[in-house]
Amino acid sequence: EFAALSVAARDPRLADAPLLAAARRRSPAHTPVWFMRQAGRSLPEYKKVRAGIAMLDSCRRPELVTEITLQPVRRYGVDAAIFFSDIVVPLKAVGVDLDIRPGVGPVIAEPFRTHADLDRIPELEPGMIEDIATSVGLLTAELGGTPLIGFAGAPFTLASYLVEGGPSRDLTKTKALMYTDPQLWRALLDRLAQISAGFLRVQVAAGASAVQLFDSWVGALPLADYRTHVQPSSAAVLQAVRDLDPSVPRIHFGVQTGELLPAMGEAGADVVGVDFRVPLDVATERLGGDYAVQGNLDPATLFASREVLGERVRQTLEAGSKAPGHIFNLGHGVPPEADPDQLKFVVDTVHAGKS
């Protein structure tokens, strides 16, 4: 259990934070809400401060990271900040040659193919990301009683970028490596688990009070393959966070993971993120244990009328009330074209409650 409560020791106001209460399956004062990709291109104030600065450079500037992370907290009054960074930042920090192309995503100069390629992915040492600790420290000082969610990419999703060389629809090369050379696959995922765990532990040690592990693309796998080839490495990442601070709740999220939800919970999560395809009451039944859920408004409803949007928010709250804890979110990230006023309306509707 969360006996140590070292999170509350960081700032006494965190003891009552609705996000942490819901994650711990205790009754929050109101349903907490935040949005994946709440910082970013949907916000004019983001575009203004990012102008002329490459994405991966912006992630390594503590004052800029602090400003961008705080922007959606100020504008929306969400119940958590999510650290502004990217899942590939720790890969770049260990020396992998990669870039984030606008409108595309991460692109890897030399995709991962053979055992020798492991040498190009050294282990992460905290000294390689001192700026990340600096950014988190600046942020938690500003945020006070609002939790900061640290995050990392899960080994499978990181591997998918390294093996495919960039974004891919069906992850054929990734799955081919997994099926043809399970030993190399395991070595790659072990290495990525070390990197992912190191990235999270630096954020937690510097003051993040919850973490989210993004396994965005793992829904490409059938359950049996997930259990055999992926779950152990994700479990190692979540366990590494627990070993550092058991009072920090762990959120585990992926897209199209309807069949994987229980296995993602068993990997060591307190909260399982659910995309918009599975209603939260159904997800809760599938999970069948003491898990909080996070989600899962379809991001496309942000483009609907206020009437439709409000109704969908209330339906999501109703379905979420069947879970031992509910953190309201979208089923995936905020689309860049979304209207910030619609997101503000969602926050206000969630805080007003179901009735």
Ligand code: CP3
């Ligand atoms: O607000 C937040 O959510 C925090 C910041 C954050 C970013 N990336 C910033 C970002 C987080 C949590 C991520 C995680 C991330 N990055 C994931 C997992 C979440 C998910 O969406 O499933 C993945 C798969 C990536 C890889 C990645 N990086 C993609 C697919 C893209 C989008 C490419 C594009 O331009 O459409 C990026 C770039 C990226 N990461 C941007 C932001 C704000 C856009 C870059 C820009 O503003 O120029």
